[in-house]
Amino acid sequence: MSLVVAEDITKDYRVGEMIVPALRGISFEIEPASFVSFVGPSGSGKTTLLNLIGCLDAPTSGRMTVAGADVGALDRKEGAAFRGANIGFIFQDFNLLPVLTAYENIEYPLLMVQNIPVEERRRRVTALLEAVGMADQAGKRPDQLSGGQKQRVAIARALVTSPKVVLADEPTANLDSKTAHTVVELMKKMRDELQTTFIFSTHDQKLVDEVEILFRLEDGLLASRGNGEG
């Protein structure tokens, strides 16, 4: 059974008096434990699509099903609960909470979203800190970390709740090529270990080279679906 099913999805934005179509009837399916990327030029609809899968936005028409749930039909509270249980996010700008340490940032979803007991939290956070190679930086705040380190923490935060899907919007855009490669390798390793589905949007050719399934978007339409080189 597919993890993500998009059925004839459209999404329009209103800009002043004008209606701007961002997605124009897109359908696809993504299997569990995939390593998938949406590529395409700016304005092609990559981020919009990720937002729809991530239950941050609702389609204008069509149906987006993630882990069996019609995410477009969820209200604010249900959406928050669904995201907290099923989806991890990795942002281009890392979006770590600046007042929390690396450890606390990773712990945050377990504590504030899932209310996991302290011992279990400690076990999961420590394991992920080790896995992303940040155990020795656990007590540092985001402003004391490099871009690559921040993105490692963000990956750990996205994975700590054992989500079914991790969505990453341009995850390597703010990293140098060497760090970007390390981060991609890390995500792939995490996918292999945890069987989590990773879905990206990217411009980065190096990341494109690593993915297994590639969806190419053009002008809000799905131009092609192919196998990547990863």
Added chain:
Amino acid sequence: MMNLFKIALRNLLRYKRRTLLTASLITVGVVFVLVFVAVSGSFKAMMIGQITDAMLGHIQIHKQGYVASIDNLPLNLNLNAKTAARIDEILGSQKNIEASSPRLKFGGLFSNFVESTNIRLNGIYPDREFKTVPLLTSRISEGRKTIAKGEILIPALLAKGMKVKVGDSVVIVATNKDGSVNGKQFVVAGIMEGVTGPGGRDGYVHIEDAAEVLRMPELEISEVAVRLKDFDRLQPAFQDIRKQLETEFRKGDKFPLEIHTWEGLSPFFNIARMLDIMTFFIKLMLVALVLISVLNVMMMAVYERIREIGTMAAIGTPPGKILLLFMMEGLSLGVLGTIIGGGVGLLLLFILNVAHITFNFGQQQGLLLQAYVNPMDFVTIAVIVILVSVVASLQPAFKASRMEPIVALRHV
């Protein structure tokens, strides 16, 4: 909850200067209100003490209609001997009464054998009067601090105007309620000043002398002044006395007595009420200060952290927790301002008390300003500040919790 509180505190510390500025504003407000409440309260308590302890007593009992005509000192509205004796018995059985003093008041003619003028006289039992209004003796500026039968205490202005000194003989002439005139010679035992200065036309004689001047076959009483053991229990004591007297004297819908606390007898009560109103408005200003400060800082906090709010919401933080987080920041600001303000305020009051600031009121020289804040007032001020801080953060917190994550994440 503790974790939310921890994050809230860290967020406040993140903007140290702004937090410090807002907390300082709240602190200044709390200090100002505390000092004002303490000093005005102390001043008010002292003034009330002077008026009740040097003249009025805490409660007075009269025959119905007497107070309305009190300026005329009507002899036909006195309490008869039987009623006065029963009132005395009832007051004597009350545990919360320290002392009571029956008074026979009348107007008369004061003569130094050369010229004459009018005078208001209070016939008293000296020992009972001095127990009921213990500061009365402090008003006697010359002569003995008491009177015996055949002696009179006269007001200072009258003594000066009539050139009468302590030890001089004077005559009091008065008309009784039947219209006949009588006179009696007195020796001036002392010269006394009014509560608020040298004015006033009230003199004091022994009550038996007063009855003699007025040719009363049996002693009548114009008023009974009452002193309570605990002034803070004025209203309950007043109700107790009223209830007892009503039980004894009420016949159907007719009650022959009227009972008043000092509040109903002295115009100073209005000044005391004005002080209370001023205190209320000062507290209102504190509310406005806290409301505007906290609202402003929390609105800025929400505006500056839109992307952060978006991230928290995207991760799955329930809207209720985001609301609580921002409310806790407001609460923490209020608590911080209250703690610092309370500490500084109490320190200032301590310094004021150690400095031994004195002032004069009437004959009372060097009254010590004892700035004291009632613990209940302190708690009220703290609760007001903290509650207002929470209320002020409610709107920004609600705004944060209702933010669409996708819109918040796009915010630059």
